Amino acid sequence: MTWVEALGWLGAALAIVGSAMKTILPLRVIAITANSVGLVYSIWLGLCPGVIVNIILLPLNTFRMIQMLRLISKANQAANGDLSIDWLKPFMNRREVAAGELLFAKDDTADAMFYTLTGRYRLHESGIEVPPGSVVGEMGFLSPGNRRTQTLESLEAGSVLTVSYEQLRQLYFENPEFGTYFLRLTSERLFQNMAAMEREIARLRVAPAVPATRVA
Numbered sequence: 103m104t105w106v107e108a109l110g111w112l113g114a115a116l117a118i119v120g121s122a123m124k125t126i127l128p129l130r131v132i133a134i135t136a137n138s139v140g141l142v143y144s145i146w147l148g149l150c151p152g153v154i155v156n157i158i159l160l161p162l163n164t165f166r167m168i169q170m171l172r173l174i175s176k177a178n179q180a181a182n183g184d185l186s187i188d189w190l191k192p193f194m195n196r197r198e199v200a201a202g203e204l205l206f207a208k209d210d211t212a213d214a215m216f217y218t219l220t221g222r223y224r225l226h227e228s229g230i231e232v233p234p235g236s237v238v239g240e241m242g243f244l245s246p247g248n249r250r251t252q253t254l255e256s257l258e259a260g261s262v263l264t265v266s267y268e269q270l271r272q273l274y275f276e277n278p279e280f281g282t283y284f285l286r287l288t289s290e291r292l293f294q295n296m297a298a299m300e301r302e303i304a305r306l307r308v309a310p311a312v313p314a315t316r317v318a
Contacts, residue, residue, distance in 0.1 A: 231257075
């Protein structure tokens with residue numbers, strides 16, 4: 103067996119191993135190695151399709167691996183105290199929202215989290231207004247059956263970023279600290295809701311009673 107044939111068999115083995123990987127980072131490492139081997143093999147044998155495919159896939163897999171490593175680094179920072187969502191934005195999709203549009207309704211099946219870019223939004227049940235730069239819809243990620251706990255309506259036209267729960271689960275499996283971020287985020291949301299309820303109860307307690315209208 104020549105070294106070229108051995109290189110070809112190595113590339114085939116790496117492709118099989120990469121397909122069997124369950125987590126993204128090892129898969130990217132194997133894919134990058136396979137692309138490198140495949141590129142050398144294709145160049146040596148003059149296989150133009152193989153050269154073109156591996157020239158495209160090699161930088162793509164490298165970029166995705168760097169992107170994932172940066173995300174994990176940011177997730178570690180978030181777990182240690184930074185609740186900024188900026189590091190997640192590259193993994194989110196932009197969506198335009200019309201005035202009066204319901205982004206989701208209570209008891210709907212929840213499948214995505216939102217980050218508000220522009221516009222104004224309101225959670226019906228709690229009466230809380232959601233300004234730009236806020237995360238919303240994360241509670242459904244942890245709720246039983248992934249059900250929405252409130253209804254979110256757009257008060258004016260704007261835009262949001264969305265990320266699916268499936269992507270969030272994938273990120274969690276890549277780095278358990280990522281789950282800590284969402285536990286802290288949802289805990290903060292629960293405390294905010296509790297504070298709003300306490301303020302409303304206090305307001306109702308001090309509000310003067312409305313006298314009954316006498317009918318002549």
